[in-house]
Amino acid sequence: xxxxxxxxxxxxxxxxxxxxxxxxxxxxxxxxxxxxxxxxxxxxxxxxxxxxxxxxxxxxxxxxxxxxxxxxxxxxxxxxxxxxxxxxxxxxxxxxxxxxxxxxxxxxxxxxxxxxxxxxxxxxxxxxxxxxxxxxxxxxxxxxxxxxxxxx
Amino acid sequence: xxxxxxxxxxxxxxxxxxxxxxxxxxxxxxxxxxxxxxxxxxxxxxxxxxxxxxxxxxxxxxxxxxxxxxxxxxxxxxxxxxxxxxxxxxxxxxxxxxxxxxxxxxxxxxxxxxxxxxxxxxxxxxxxxxxxxxxxxxxxxxxxxxxxxxxxxxxxxxxxxxxxxxxxxxxxxxxxxxxxxxxxxxxxxxxxxxxxxxxx
Numbered sequence: 001x002x003x004x005x006x007x008x009x010x011x012x013x014x015x016x017x018x019x020x021x022x023x024x025x026x027x028x029x030x031x032x033x034x035x036x037x038x039x040x041x042x043x044x045x046x047x048x049x050x051x052x053x054x055x056x057x058x059x060x061x062x063x064x065x066x067x068x069x070x071x072x073x074x075x076x077x078x079x080x081x082x083x084x085x086x087x088x089x090x091x092x093x094x095x096x097x098x099x100x101x102x103x104x105x106x107x108x109x110x111x112x113x114x115x116x117x118x119x120x121x122x123x124x125x126x127x128x129x130x131x132x133x134x135x136x137x138x139x140x141x142x143x144x145x146x147x148x149x150x151x152x
Numbered sequence: 153x154x155x156x157x158x159x160x161x162x163x164x165x166x167x168x169x170x171x172x173x174x175x176x177x178x179x180x181x182x183x184x185x186x187x188x189x190x191x192x193x194x195x196x197x198x199x200x201x202x203x204x205x206x207x208x209x210x211x212x213x214x215x216x217x218x219x220x221x222x223x224x225x226x227x228x229x230x231x232x233x234x235x236x237x238x239x240x241x242x243x244x245x246x247x248x249x250x251x252x253x254x255x256x257x258x259x260x261x262x263x264x265x266x267x268x269x270x271x272x273x274x275x276x277x278x279x280x281x282x283x284x285x286x287x288x289x290x291x292x293x294x295x296x297x298x299x300x301x302x303x304x305x306x307x308x309x310x311x312x313x314x315x316x317x318x319x320x321x322x323x324x325x326x327x328x329x330x331x332x333x334x335x336x337x338x339x340x341x342x343x344x345x346x347x348x349x350x351x352x
Contacts, residue, residue: 010269017270034271109269 004150007118009056010109016054048079066150075141087138098126098144121148159245160208169217172281182211205248212246218311219284228253228284230311233340251309253284260321285310304349312341322347
């Protein structure tokens with residue numbers, strides 16, 4: 001039984017956590033947060049530290065399985081960021097990982113060990129959205145569209 | 153008149169303190185007395201929950217404890233506020249505002265491990281500490297998605313010494329009911345927790 005949505009979601013989690021690891025040297029205390037993760041304590045959600053954000057949004061058969069199209073959001077949140085320069089810098093860093101035509105191999109990272117060879121997704125567009133505000137923080141995201149193939 | 157002698161006359165009962173780490177009551181070595189005049193009839197519950205504990209002139213409740221009971225009594229109290237009674241340049245008594253705490257709870261912490269993606273998963277829960285608290289219903293919060301579902305928000309009064317944050321879960325020992333900690337703030341010498349009921 002296919003678990004492709006779970007595999008895509010766990011791959012997105014893995015990619016964003018790896019990006020956080022890559023960038024934390026340049027952005028001290030950088031955190032990473034799945035926007036939809038209800039189990040995350042407030043320590044991440046309302047932290048004043050700069051935070052990478054993402055949200056697994058859609059995955060639709062097109063025209064049918066094993067071919068899909070979908071979308072997800074990636075972005076950043078900063079607090080006390082004069083002129084939003086850190087926020088914009090984080091966004092500039094992120095786009096380097098998600099350029100159009102970038103291919104990301106899909107594995108199942110939901111368990112303790114990764115299971116590879118589940119599929120591949122290709123970025124087809126990445127669009128910057130207007131800034132939003134979350135109480136004390138500025139939030140800005142990209143809407144990323146992709147085409148995906150599940151490997152049978 | 154030595155007012156201290158007057159206050160000491162009414163401080164006749166041994167006071168015990170709750171040790172949350174060991175989970176037992178210990179003798180503080182201090183004598184005090186609850187005042188009968190502090191109770192009043194009201195449609196609000198605080199009239200029955202606030203008590204005034206007076207100690208003799210030179211006696212104070214020990215630092216390092218926030219939950220007390222009087223030897224021979226069954227009620228437990230949280231220390232809410234200390235008021236010195238001063239006359240003729242001398243402290244002749246100490247009056248404490250106490251808040252009854254009749255519910256035994258456990259603070260639970262998630263035991264987590266990492267998935268391959270870097271996201272955490274909860275493998276179980278461990279008991280961090282045990283406390284006596286006062287729980288009052290705060291309000292009902294409607295579900296944003298399901299019309300018939302309501303979430304109960306409660307206010308819990310903890311002693312100032314409890315270590316609490318929003319990552320912890322509160323479990324009522326007698327009923328097994330669990331609450332998610334939403335907010336923690338100070339009120340006088342108490343810590344107040346706003347918590348949301350998990351499940352029904």
